Each structure stands twice: as structure tokens, then as C-alpha cells.
Amino acid sequence: MAHPVEQERAEHLDRGMSLWGAVSTNLLNMVGVGPFLTIPLALAAMGGPQAMLGWLLGAVLALCDGMVWAELGSRMPNSGGSYHYLLEAYGRNGAGRLFAFLFLWQALLIGPISIASGAVGFAEYSAVFHPLTAVQMKLIAAVLCLVNLAVLYRSIQSISTLSIVVMIAVLATCVWIIFTGVAHFHSSLAFDLPPHAFQMSHSFWIGLGSSVLIATYDYGGYNNVCLIGGEIKEPRRNVPRAVLLSIVIVACLYLAMNLAVLGVLPWREAQHSKAVVADFMRAAQGPLAAKVITILILVASWGSTFAILLGYSRVPYAAAADGRFPKIFARIHSTGHFPTVSLLYMGLASVAMCIFSLADLISALIIIQTLLQTIGQCIAVMLLRRRSTFVKGVFQMPLYPLPALAALVGWIFIIATGEIKHIAAGLVLAVAGIGCYLIIAVRQREWPFRQA
Numbered sequence: 206m207a208h209p210v211e212q213e214r215a216e217h218l219d220r221g222m223s224l225w226g227a228v229s230t231n232l233l234n235m236v237g238v239g240p241f242l243t244i245p246l247a248l249a250a251m252g253g254p255q256a257m258l259g260w261l262l263g264a265v266l267a268l269c270d271g272m273v274w275a276e277l278g279s280r281m282p283n284s285g286g287s288y289h290y291l292l293e294a295y296g297r298n299g300a301g302r303l304f305a306f307l308f309l310w311q312a313l314l315i316g317p318i319s320i321a322s323g324a325v326g327f328a329e330y331s332a333v334f335h336p337l338t339a340v341q342m343k344l345i346a347a348v349l350c351l352v353n354l355a356v357l358y359r360s361i362q363s364i365s366t367l368s369i370v371v372m373i374a375v376l377a378t379c380v381w382i383i384f385t386g387v388a389h390f391h392s393s394l395a396f397d398l399p400p401h402a403f404q405m406s407h408s409f410w411i412g413l414g415s416s417v418l419i420a421t422y423d424y425g426g427y428n429n430v431c432l433i434g435g436e437i438k439e440p441r442r443n444v445p446r447a448v449l450l451s452i453v454i455v456a457c458l459y460l461a462m463n464l465a466v467l468g469v470l471p472w473r474e475a476q477h478s479k480a481v482v483a484d485f486m487r488a489a490q491g492p493l494a495a496k497v498i499t500i501l502i503l504v505a506s507w508g509s510t511f512a513i514l515l516g517y518s519r520v521p522y523a524a525a526a527d528g529r530f531p532k533i534f535a536r537i538h539s540t541g542h543f544p545t546v547s548l549l550y551m552g553l554a555s556v557a558m559c560i561f562s563l564a565d566l567i568s569a570l571i572i573i574q575t576l577l578q579t580i581g582q583c584i585a586v587m588l589l590r591r592r593s594t595f596v597k598g599v600f601q602m603p604l605y606p607l608p609a610l611a612a613l614v615g616w617i618f619i620i621a622t623g624e625i626k627h628i629a630a631g632l633v634l635a636v637a638g639i640g641c642y643l644i645i646a647v648r649q650r651e652w653p654f655r656q657a
Contacts (some may be wrong), residue, residue: 219360219542220436224443228431229246229368231451233505236375240459241482241502242326242563243419244466248476250415254395254467256403257460259416264456265267266417266615267424271452272602273586273609275445278431279600280589282440285523286431286516287578288312292527294585302529302652303580303642309524310638311577315570316517316551321558322422322566324349327561330506333480333499343548346559353511354552357518360541371508378501379458382482386465389489393469414622421619422567423459426585427452427511432516435523445600514551522547568627575616576631577638583613 222230247256277290287308295301324346333336333344335416356367373496403409430447439446466475466485478484482502487495522544525534534547586602586609603609620628646654 214318215229218436218621219439221360222433222437223437224446226242226366226368226448227433227443227447228454229372229434229435230512230515231427231447232372232376232455233368233508234429234516235424235455235643236379236505236509238460239323239326239423240449241505241549242479243423243567244463245476245478246564247416247419248472250419250582251402251409251412253397253399253402255398256340256416257405257463257467259413260420260460260463262413262417262615263420263424264460265454266612267420267427267452267456268449269608269612269615270583271448273612274428274431275448275591275600276586276602277513278434278444278448280593282434282437282444283432283523284435284519284534286428286434286520287529287582288520288523290582290589291578295581296578296652298655299652301645303639305370305586306529306642306645307577307581307635307638309520309530310641311573311634312517312520313550313554315574315578316513316520317554317558318561318566318570318573319517319624320350320353320427320510320513320551320555321346322563322570323506323513324555324559325563325566326509326562327332327503327506328559330480330483330499333483333494334350342397343559345555349507350514350552350555350559353507353514354548355554356511357515357548357564358538358541358543361542368508368512370420371504373648374501375505376458378498381463381498382485382503383458383461383465383496385486385489386462386468390465390468392468394471395464398473411622414619416586417615418568418571418619418623419498420459422571424455424515425571427455429512429516432519435475435519441600451547464558505582510555512644514555518548518551520547521550528651543579557603569630571619573618573631573634574629576628577635579616580613581608583616593596 247259247613248254250256251259277284281289281293288305291308292301292305297305306535325342326338327349328342328345330340337345427448430437430444430451434444437443466481468563469489470478470481470485475481475484480499485500486498521530521534524530525532525547534544534550536544536546538545561569585604646652
């Protein structure tokens with residue numbers, strides 16, 4: 206039987222987004238400016254085109270983790286995603302309260318960081334047209350966040366249509382890059398491996414961890430549909446389909462694009478590029494093509510940031526609607542039926558995060574999210590499997606529990622090879638979140654202070 210709060214929430218949110226609208230919001234989240242900016246970072250991390258290994262492992266990790274999201278999203282198709290998954294898996298009247306609170310706690314920071322990373326990337330790529338100072342780029346990023354806030358202040362139906370239109374432009378951009386690479390491909394450049402490229406040294410493993418982290422950032426976003434599950438038509442079928450379809454599509458596009466760039470630009474040059482795809486297109490088809498592709502990349506980047514804002518704006522709303530966050534965040538627009546205060550918070554907080562560099566935003570995003578959410582969620586799906594009976598129509602991952610275990614190992618590897626400052630930031634955030642939860646729990650006599 207549905208939880209009473211979930212029934213109430215269903216009455217306020219419209220299930221107006223179709224399968225392809227859901228796939229579109231995922232793709233826009235995933236194919237932002239990330240892959241067009243981070244290819245040099247991956248090349249530098251591993252010191253050559255063997256960085257493709259990081260992209261391959263990142264695709265495998267995304268697919269395994271995507272199966273976790275697909276099963277949980279099909280089992281609990283409500284807006285808010287992990288908030289509900291962790292609460293149910295670890296117990297509504299037990300530790301689930303802490304885990305759900307920690308997800309909300311990190312989402313208040315991770316959501317704005319994720320949005321800001323796309324906006325900062327947008328600003329950096331716009332410098333292709335005219336040199337910009339650091340202050341000017343931060344201002345451009347902040348303005349983009351405000352534009353997205355205005356765009357999303359409307360009903361989900363119109364957003365679904367807009368997502369599909371922008372997705373077509375994004376896919377066309379990727380296809381153009383791939384076909385250009387095929388037409389000008391040189392295998393001697395693509396496979397110009399340095400000596401000892403695969404020597405299993407300490408630096409190799411650290412470099413591989415960094416490149417997988419970068420790839421994970423670029424693949425990230427396949428969970429976006431789970432955050433807006435309460436607004437998806439036929440969610441038990443369409444949520445897992447949207448998750449898995451978007452991963453397969455993006456993995457194929459990314460691997461092909463990376464290989465295309467490496468086959469045209471020497472990797473020793475590409476690893477220092479600030480706009481690697483524009484440089485790639487300039488080398489293959491001239492300066493006009495470089496400008497056109499840059500415009501299309503900026504469109505993709507904009508689409509990504511507004512899709513991320515769409516997803517994360519539903520998280521504080523879900524917690525507030527469940528009575529575990531200030532009620533003001535549960536406010537719904539009277540005619541558009543979207544969460545107003547939650548949307549405004551995420552949009553304005555993302556403006557503030559635009560002061561940080563892209564590299565710091567990416568690393569902090571993945572490390573903190575992994576520590577406070579993803580690892581716990583891989584375990585959550587196994588806990589729910591052990592306790593729950595089969596429900597007709599709910600997606601179940603094939604080869605269970607191998608995908609969940611593989612995802613868990615992958616996330617732990619990323620943490621183990623991450624930068625100390627970002628791991629420390631994640632741990633400090635976790636400790637602060639636990640402290641905040643305990644203070645609230647004492648006041649409200651909730652777990653673990655609830656009287657018998």
C-alpha cells in the first residue's frame with residue numbers, strides 16, 4: 206500500500222513526462238559541456254591515449270550503477286529519488302531516517318555544485334569567441350544559472366517538449382564530431398601510446414582512478430529521471446528504460462567522440478587544450494566549423510545545466526512533503542504544479558557555487574556524492590531485495606547481485622584514488638550532517654532517541 210504522504214504528493218505533481226521526455230532530460234544532464242572539456246584532463250591524468258581505459262571502465266561502472274538506480278526507481282517511482290530509497294531500505298523508523306537525511310544534506314550542496322560545474326564549463330567554452338577574465342567567466346556562469354531558473358519556472362509538460370528539442374541538437378553535435386573524426390582519422394595518432402603506458406605502477410593506478418572519476422562525471426546524470434519519478438508517465442516501466450537507454454546511448458557517443466578527437470589531434474597537444482573539440486574541428490574543417498561546433502556545445506551545456514536543476518529541485522520538495530524538511534519547501538505552484546521554493550533554492554545556490562573552479566567542482570561532486578549517497582544506495586538495493594517480495598511490473602537487474610557489487614567496488618576505487626582534500630571535505634560534511642541529524646532527533650524524539 207502506498208504511504209499516505211506519497212498518495213498526497215501524487216495528487217500535487219502531474220505525471221506529464223513521456224518516456225522520450227524522460228530520456229531527453231537524462232541525456233541533457235549527461236551530455237553537457239563535460240566531455241568537451243574533460244578529454245584533456247583525462248589525457249593528462251594517464252599521460253596518453255590509454256586514458257580510453259578510464260572511459261571504458263567509467264561506462265561499465267555507469268551501467269552497473271544504472272541498474273541499481275533502475276531497480277530502485279521502478280520499485281519506488283516518486284520524485285526525490287534516493288531520499289525514498291534510503292529511507293525504505295534502512296528503515297523508516299530506524300537508521301533509514303539518518304541515511305535519508307544525509308542524502309538530503311549532501312543534495313543541498315551537491316545539487317548546486319553539479320549545476321554550477323555545467324555553468325562554469327559553459328563560461329570557459331564561451332571564451333573561444335573572445336578572451337575572458339576569470340571574473341567575467343564567473344559572471345557568465347552565474348547569469349546562466351539565473352536563466353535556467355527562469356526557464357524551469359513552468360509546468361513539466363512544456364519542459365518535456367523543450368528537453369526533446371534540445372536533445373536533438375545535442376545528438377546532432379555529437380554525430381557531427383564523430384563523422385568528422387572518421388573522415389580525418391589517423392590510427393598512428395589515436396594509438397600513439399607512450400612507453401610503459403600500461404605498467405602497473407602507483408602512478409598508473411592513481412591516474413586510472415582520476416580518469417575514471419572524470420569519466421564518471423561525464424556519464425553522470427542517468428539518475429536524473431529518478432529524481433522526478435513522480436512526474437513520469439508509467440514510471441515502473443519508463444524510469445528503468447530511461448536510465449538504461451541513456452547510459453547505452455551516451456557511452457557509445459562518448460567512446461566514439463574520444464577516439465575521433467585522438468585520431469585527429471596529437472594527444473600531447475590535446476592534453477593542454479582549453480577547448481579541445483573546437484581545436485579538433487579547426488584542425489579538421491577550419492575556423493568556421495570550429496565556431497559553429499562551439500555554439501552547439503554551448504547549447505548542449507545549457508541544456509545540461511537546466512536538466513540538472515530540474516532534477517535536484519525536486520529533492521528538498523520530496524523531503525518537505527514527507528514532513529522531514531521545512532514545510533515551505535513543499536510549496537507547489539498553483540497552476541504549473543511544480544515545487545517553487547525548492548526550485549528557487551537550487552537555482553540561487555548554484556549561482557553562489559560558480560565562484561569555484563571546474564576541476565574542484567568535478568572532484569568535490571563525485572567524492573562527496575559517493576561517500577554520502579552512492580555507496581549506501583548500492584547496499585540499499587540488496588537490503589530491499591532480501592526483505593521484499595516480487596512485485597509485478599517492477600524492474601529487476603539481471604545477474605543480481607553482481608551489478609550492485611561491481612558498482613560498489615568501482616565507487617570505493619574512486620574514493621581510494623581521490624584527492625585527500627576532497628575526501629576530507631566529504632568526511633567533514635558527513636560528520637556535520639550526522640551531528641545536525643542527532644540534534645534534530647533529540648528534539649523530536651526520533652531514532653535513535655525514540656522512547657520504546
